[in-house]
Each structure stands twice: as structure tokens, then as C-alpha cells.
Amino acid sequence: MTTIEGKVWKFGDNVDTDVIVPGKYLIGDIEEIAEHVMEGIRPGFADLVQPGDVLVGGKNFGTGSSREVAPRAIQAAGISAIVAESFARIFFRNCINVGFVPLECSTAGAIEEGQHLHIDTDTGVVTVSETGVTHQALRLPTEIGEILEAGGLEPFLKQRIGGRT
């Protein structure tokens, strides 16, 4: 069983990849980009995050451009999971591909900033430590589970291609 525990940073609906990672930083490497993560919506965010913290979003989290550095930068900034009411589709794919579990809970709006979450990634159960309230995340199909288990699409491909030759 994989569990994640962390403090919540809460964001609203339709958080765009342009505010997660503004275009002007796309030229840099991921550590550099991570220093500016969420700068468009909460300047200084990267300095506030403690490793293991959890990000909670509203509807359509990660809308906008296909930049994969958006989930990568959130990951590199120390965030251990993203829980949202719904995800923009490319962002959702990108999370899986970089081995970052996207937890889609329609009830995530009730989670508050500063609360602590206990997440069981196998069952998709998200528990608020302070209140004991639980939220059930959408279960992912086996085809996607296999990619996440491998740690992302790249290690998955390595296994598959390696297995073939």
C-alpha cells in the first residue's frame, strides 16, 4: 500500500498551465522552473512548500497548454500529490506519464487550506486527518495503473521495450 501524507495548499477552478509555469520560464531546466511554480497565481509559492505537501485544486485543474513541465515543476517543488475536482485532460495524461498520481475527487472542494491529508493511492481514498472526512478518488483503469506502477511512461516503455529485445 502506498500512502502519502501532507499539508494542503488550496487553489480554485481552472488553474491554467500558464500560471503554473509562465511561458518565459520554459527555456530553463526543471529546478529553475520549479522555483517559479504557481508564480502567476501565488507569488512565492515555491518557498512556502514543504516537501510532501499536497496541492488541492477545483475544477479543470491544469487547463491550457500541453507543457509537461507543469506537473513536473509541481513535483520538483516538493508537492507529493494533486487532488482536484476534475483535471484538464492533457494535464491528467502528463501526470500519469511523469509518474505523478492525479486524484480526481468530485468532492475535493470541501478540503480546506492548511488541513492535512492521508492518501491511499491504491484505493484512492483521501482522508482529512483533522476531521476524518474521506473523499473517494476516481479509480484508474488497469492500462493506466500499469504505467503508474512502472513510475511513468518512460520507465514503462523501458520495461516493455527491454522485455521485447
Next chain:
Amino acid sequence: MGMTLAEKIIARAGGRDEVRPDDVLWVEVDVAMTHDSSGPRRFWPALKELGVGIWDPDKLVIVADHYVPAADVGSARILQTTREFVEEYGISRFHEAEGISHTLMVEKAYVRPGMMYVGGDSHSLTAGVLGCFAIGVGSTDMLGIVATGRTWLRVPRTIRVQIDHELSAGVTAKDLILSIIGDQGMDGGLYRVLEFGGEAISGMDIEERSVLTNMCAEIGAKSGIVPADSTTVSYLAERGVDVPEGPFSDDDAGFEATWSYDAAAVVPVVARPHKHDDVIPAAAAGEAWLTRAYIGACTGAKYRDLAMAAEVLAGRKVASGVLLQVAPASRAALRQAMENGVAQTLMDAGAHILSTGCGACPGIGTGVLGPGEVCISTTSRNARGRMGSPDSEVWLGSPYSVAAAAVAGRVIDPRELLAVPA
């Protein structure tokens, strides 16, 4: 029950007789595209590590459009990496500074009706205008495709978007799609494929239709598609591709919903700064004073867009204090505009013509916005900081609206300058 067009294409690419919404399956990709920003610079190291070559150099299109022309040494390095990749793997369909990737995929007829097309960019769904199933993905997905020619996808539900009657004079596909987005919200089509049909669509040319599929990205959709009709067939025939009309959705296909709109009721609209679903009539914008007007992007700088702007700008001058920039979406668009006087009209009005490419649209090219600037743009997105400084503001509108605003110095209903009834 029959299948929708999208379901048919996915089933064929997945080697199945039938698929249903929410099925997850692996599919064979017919053609893929990646550009300088999301492309080789991101996935090449991993491809080397995988120790495999690429799946098929003739099915991969590479376009350098985001960092052209190189504005600094970092950009120049990205372009070099892109060229080195093309050289190494013998990619024949490579275009640098020849146009924006999504515009070229259509203009060069690299996609055909019925194809499974995947592009490494969120606006790749533009190509659905030619009746293919087009989706956008990120760079690790693209790594998988470049290495194996395969990708996984979840079958989306299809929403029929029925547009009855015709658009009035001075009203464009951009006004139509912005109105739909304003109505449905930026996640109104989340995970869905939007299939367009109806009288207004039949009456539009491919360039106008492509504004609709392009901005399906702004409503959260996985794809947008216009089934190939006689207009599509002649467009492709002009490019040496002979195909019949179709394929089409079955009559008894399972559409999740139908969104019906009356084209005749659509008016020129604009999206207010920072949210592309905050849509109001252009006439209601109030005192929105501008420093910049921008005609660019895969969304709004094809030949037809430039021609619309010229219609407004003919014999007029851009207001003082406003800089009008035009970044044509392709060299072909610019050439056509030069041949028939459109470019001359734009320049006579005071427009500054930028290089062909993404330009200021993603905030990484030339012509970006400084703090405090207020811009109206034919592009597709206006999230805070998208086109430059986080302290700038971007309004979105049609080429008519942008050109009219450039002349007036503020956002107005373009029909005021087009001598058509409002």
C-alpha cells in the same frame, strides 16, 4: 447502436470492430507532429536512453515555430537541437519558420479524413477540421509515440454541436466559438469530442472552420471534428489529395448531447482579460483603452484572418498610442497577402509585420507585452501573463474586432467600421 465518427476512427486505429465511451485502449497513430518547444529538446535524451530509433521518420512531422526567429542564445540552442534531431533521424517533413505547426498540418494536407493524428501541443486538435481524430499530448506521450507509433487513450463521449442558419456580416467563426465557450464555460466540453455540423458550418471555408476546432482546446475538449464534406474534398484536391466525403457518424450513434446554436443570433464578442470564457459583446466593452493590438497565432493569422483585418483597416490608420502587430500564421498566408494587396493595406494603416511563427502568443517569442499594457488579440488564450508580463491584460476577439479596436484605440463593435448593420 452505431458509432460516432470519433469512435469509428478510434476503433479502426485500435484494431477493434467497436469501441464505446470510456473504453481505454492502445491505438496505432497514423501521423504525429511535434514542435521545437515540446519536441526533441524534451524527449530526445530519453529516446537515446531507451536505445531505440524512431518508429517511422515519414509519419513524424516536425515544425520549428515557437522559438523562431531565435530571440536569444537559449532559443537558438533549442532550434539547433531540433535541426540535429531532424538530421539524425532523416525526417523529411521538417519546417522551420515556415508557419505555425497546426496551420501547416492543414495547409499541407498532412492529415486526411479518418486518420488518427496526435500532436505534441494542446492546439493539435485544429487538424480535426479535415475530418481526422486529432488530439494533443505532452512530451512524454510524444516520446512513446516517436518510439513505438502507439499511444493509449480513453474513448471520449461525443457532443454534437449543431449551428443553424448563417453568420451575419462582420461576425466570424471566432465570435461563434467564443460565444459557445462563454456559454458552456472553459470546462464545458471536458474530455469530450465536439462534432460540428449545420448550415453555418457548411457555409464556412476550411480556414474559418479551423478556428472552431482550434479553440475546442479552450473548452476542455479532447478533440473537435468537422466531418469531411464537399468543401473539405475540394480543399484537399487543390493540394493533390483525392479522397471521398466522410467518414461520418452513424445515424443511430450515441451522442451524449446536442448543443444547438443559431448563427444568425451571434454578434461580435470579446473575452475579457484573464479568462477566455468571460465573454461579452464587443459593443459592451466600455472604456477598454489599448496599447497593443495583435493579429497572430494558429487561431487568428491565416490568410483569411489577415484579409478580414485589411477590410477594416483599408484607408484608415491605427490610433496613436496603439502598436498593431501582425505575425502571419504561415509563409503561404503572408505570400497570398502580399500578392493581393492585403499586406500593403495592413502596412499602410501602420501595422508592424512580425516573423511567421507563434510570436507573442505564448509569451516566449518576439513582441511580448510589458507591465500595464492592454492588448486585444486574435489568439486563443488570455490567462494572466500568457503574452508577457503578469501585469498586462489581454482581450480576445476576431480579426475584425482587433483591427477595429486598433483604429479606435479601444474595444468597439467592428461593425461600426465595416458599414454593416449592427
